[in-house]
Amino acid sequence: MGFGITVLVLALVLALLWRPLGAYMARIYGGEMRWLAWLERPVYRAIGVDPSSEQSWKRYAGATVVFSAVSVVFVYLIERLQGVLPLNPQHLPAVPPLLALNTAISFMTNTNWQNYAGEATMSYLTQMAALAVQQFLSAAVGIQVALVLVRGFSRRESPTVGNFWVDLVRGSIYLLLPISAVMTLVFVSQGAVQTLAGPAHVHDALNGVSQTIPLGPVASMSVIKQLGTNGGGFFNANSADPFENPTGLTNLLEIVLLLCIPFSLTYTFGRMVGSLRQGLALLATMVVLFGAVLGMSLAAEVGPNPAVRAAGVTSQSGGNEVGKETRFGPAASDLFDIASTSTSTGSVDAANDSFTPIGGAGLLVGMMLGEVSPGGVGSGLYTMLLFAVVAVFVGGLMVGRTPEYLGKKIQAREVKLASLGVLMMPVTVLTLAALAVALPAGRSAVLNLGPHGFSEILYAFVSQANNNGSAFAGLSANTAFYNLTGALAMTLGRLGIMLPVLALGGALAAKPKVAETAGTMRTDRPVFVGLLLGTVVLVGGLTFLPALALGPIAESLVGPGRLFG
Amino acid sequence: MLLHLRRALLAMLVLTVILGLAYPLAETGLAQWWFPAQASGSIGRDGSSLVGQHWQGREWFHGRPDPDDPGATGGSQLGPTSKVLEQEVRAALRAEHALGVEHPPANLVTSSGSGVDPDISPAAALAQVDQVARARHLSRARLRRLVRAVEQGPELGFLGEPVINVLALNQALQKLADRSR
Numbered sequence: 001m002g003f004g005i006t007v008l009v010l011a012l013v014l015a016l017l018w019r020p021l022g023a024y025m026a027r028i029y030g031g032e033m034r035w036l037a038w039l040e041r042p043v044y045r046a047i048g049v050d051p052s053s054e055q056s057w058k059r060y061a062g063a064t065v066v067f068s069a070v071s072v073v074f075v076y077l078i079e080r081l082q083g084v085l086p087l088n089p090q091h092l093p094a095v096p097p098l099l100a101l102n103t104a105i106s107f108m109t110n111t112n113w114q115n116y117a118g119e120a121t122m123s124y125l126t127q128m129a130a131l132a133v134q135q136f137l138s139a140a141v142g143i144q145v146a147l148v149l150v151r152g153f154s155r156r157e158s159p160t161v162g163n164f165w166v167d168l169v170r171g172s173i174y175l176l177l178p179i180s181a182v183m184t185l186v187f188v189s190q191g192a193v194q195t196l197a198g199p200a201h202v203h204d205a206l207n208g209v210s211q212t213i214p215l216g217p218v219a220s221m222s223v224i225k226q227l228g229t230n231g232g233g234f235f236n237a238n239s240a241d242p243f244e245n246p247t248g249l250t251n252l253l254e255i256v257l258l259l260c261i262p263f264s265l266t267y268t269f270g271r272m273v274g275s276l277r278q279g280l281a282l283l284a285t286m287v288v289l290f291g292a293v294l295g296m297s298l299a300a301e302v303g304p305n306p307a308v309r310a311a312g313v314t315s316q317s318g319g320n321e322v323g324k325e326t327r328f329g330p331a332a333s334d335l336f337d338i339a340s341t342s343t344s345t346g347s348v349d350a351a352n353d354s355f356t357p358i359g360g361a362g363l364l365v366g367m368m369l370g371e372v373s374p375g376g377v378g379s380g381l382y383t384m385l386l387f388a389v390v391a392v393f394v395g396g397l398m399v400g401r402t403p404e405y406l407g408k409k410i411q412a413r414e415v416k417l418a419s420l421g422v423l424m425m426p427v428t429v430l431t432l433a434a435l436a437v438a439l440p441a442g443r444s445a446v447l448n449l450g451p452h453g454f455s456e457i458l459y460a461f462v463s464q465a466n467n468n469g470s471a472f473a474g475l476s477a478n479t480a481f482y483n484l485t486g487a488l489a490m491t492l493g494r495l496g497i498m499l500p501v502l503a504l505g506g507a508l509a510a511k512p513k514v515a516e517t518a519g520t521m522r523t524d525r526p527v528f529v530g531l532l533l534g535t536v537v538l539v540g541g542l543t544f545l546p547a548l549a550l551g552p553i554a555e556s557l558v559g560p561g562r563l564f565g
Numbered sequence: 566m567l568l569h570l571r572r573a574l575l576a577m578l579v580l581t582v583i584l585g586l587a588y589p590l591a592e593t594g595l596a597q598w599w600f601p602a603q604a605s606g607s608i609g610r611d612g613s614s615l616v617g618q619h620w621q622g623r624e625w626f627h628g629r630p631d632p633d634d635p636g637a638t639g640g641s642q643l644g645p646t647s648k649v650l651e652q653e654v655r656a657a658l659r660a661e662h663a664l665g666v667e668h669p670p671a672n673l674v675t676s677s678g679s680g681v682d683p684d685i686s687p688a689a690a691l692a693q694v695d696q697v698a699r700a701r702h703l704s705r706a707r708l709r710r711l712v713r714a715v716e717q718g719p720e721l722g723f724l725g726e727p728v729i730n731v732l733a734l735n736q737a738l739q740k741l742a743d744r745s746r
């Protein structure tokens with residue numbers, strides 16, 4: 001009952017935000033926003049950029065790569081030097097080199113895969129000035145890369161696609177910063193922590209318990225980790241921790257934060273290409289996929305946990321409560337974690353590893369589809385547009401015409417770039433997961449035995465190559481093998497897709513618009529939504545069904561009472 | 566390339582000052598000014614209402630079988646077909662039976678996602694009433710009323726689940742016991 005209302009309210013809030021937020025983003029990236037010019041202009045002066053200048057896609061891509069590399073170096077240095085830097089009340093030592101490298105790449109790529117427990121590893125300065133800064137900047141970079149692709153469709157015969165530095169500053173300052181600034185205080189009012197004081201020492205005279213409670217500048221990070229679909233929590237427990245996500249209200253707000261930009265970007269897209277119906281077609285595809293994955297996972301998660309039933313607990317009326325917080329309950333936790341894995345967020349308000357077999361399969365499927373339902377900030381839209389290019393190509397083959405999308409001819413170069421972007425993630429996942437299963441260093445890290453152990457390994461690479469960052473966290477991944485293979489997966493899943501997207505944006509921007517004729521396939525109709533859905537599901541299904549069969553599907557088929565360990 | 570590098574370094578520096586220092590420090594200032602108790606961890610005389618504690622013996626209501634270590638948060642990560650999970654739940658069931666709680670709800674014998682869950686379900690609190698009533702020589706009806714009095718949520722009537730904060734319940738229990746002495 002309460003959960004049904006929660007879903008309705010969530011849908012209503014997102015629907016109400018769709019148009020104003022989407023229009024606001026279109027105006028930001030169109031350079032029409034001025035209200036923070038006092039903050040924006042000095043930044044351009046400091047970095048020496050003329051805000052009216054533009055770049056070719058190659059220069060734009062060069063700036064993306066160089067800025068990403070500088071980000072990794074910055075985060076790495078702060079992690080390594082945190083022992084001698086200020087704002088370290090717990091006197092935490094330098095982060096070990098391989099872990100620091102993995103973490104730096106993880107936050108630059110918007111993954112936020114965490115091979116560490118924040119409260120025991122990272123100083124306040126590292127969390128604030130290294131990790132949370134990347135939560136802003138990696139999100140901004142994701143959105144602007146999507147915008148380059150959209151400009152490719154909206155511009156005609158243009159040699160330029162925008163300016164990396166200007167887009168970066170505008171996205172950070174006009175979009176991410178104001179929303180975070182307001183929401184942080186809402187979260188604190190509910191009980192989220194925001195302090196620079198060190199850990200609190202408490203003693204309870206009633207039960208004789210003493211605790212040392214780590215605190216920190218938590219709320220300011222919790223908000224941007226959701227809004228930027230980053231997912232990296234201040235604490236190890238992430239959004240399950242009452243200091244990050246104290247109430248049912250903050251739980252709903254966190255879901256709204258992580259879904260609002262990815263969904264609203266379809267409005268931005270529709271507006272920029274001059275047809276809202278085109279944006280609605282992408283939105284409809286995203287919503288159908290999201291609903292299907294949520295339904296599958298939810299149906300399993302409100303049912304019993306097999307191991308708990310085997311232990312003799314007769315009633316699990318609430319559903320699978322293992323690894324779930326009492327204040328959220330299994331249904332709302334499932335909604336949160338599905339939203340988080342269907343975007344590239346990866347924050348969790350429950351322990352994903354303890355989900356039922358099919359409940360956990362839902363988490364995997366959300367990522368395996370390429371994170372397009374609705375996907376991460378920017379990455380969801382650009383990945384969906386790659387699928388759309390493939391879909392019109394397939395449609396064109398069927399009727400024997402040169403395919404067009406939004407008035408641009410889709411030719412060999414475009415199809416190759418889109419295919420490269422679509423195939424990068426599955427190839428990375430399957431190769432590295434196979435390697436991990438083949439090597440003792442990969443196999444020895446699992447916590448759970450049987451099919452679930454394989455799921456832990458598979459999940460790790462699906463999550464990292466999709467820049468998601470959630471985990472079946474029983475896997476002990478702070479090892480040389482997983483730190484390095486994970487860093488590779490995250491980099492390929494980020495730049496390996498962004499660079500083809502930028503090249504595609506550049507190629508499309510340079511093309512003239514062709515006039516629509518009676519033979520043009522309409523891409524704003526339900527038929528195209530069906531074709532696009534089919535493309536996404538077929539690519540994901542054909543690639544990952546065998547792996548899913550070995551993991552969660554096998555686990556769901558073992559007889560009642562069959563346990564591993 | 567060199568131009569990119571110079572701009573990247575300068576952009577990182579400037580944006581770190583804005584997003585990594587000015588933003589969190591300003592938020593900290595405002596949070597401490599407007600919501601000082603929440604911003605500092607909701608800590609009262611007996612600890613934080615948002616961090617679970619380990620309660621022993623029949624005189625107290627118990628929380629979930631979590632480690633309750635705020636310095637090492639997180640769930641057990643044991644999977645749905647894990648024998649270890651089954652054994653842990655069996656042990657928690659035995660402990661509840663030994664206390665006289667015959668049919669504990671699932672959340673009382675399973676661990677949480679945070680490892681410091683401060684709450685239990687109302688049913689889990691009511692299941693412990695008989696045990697506490699016997700140990701404290703208090704009437705069951707009064708304890709049931711006590712449980713209902715500290716019940717919180719769902720917020721706005723639909724957000725999340727109704728919960729009993731175990732610390733708040735035990736503080737109220739101690740007050741009740743002091744009064745009836």
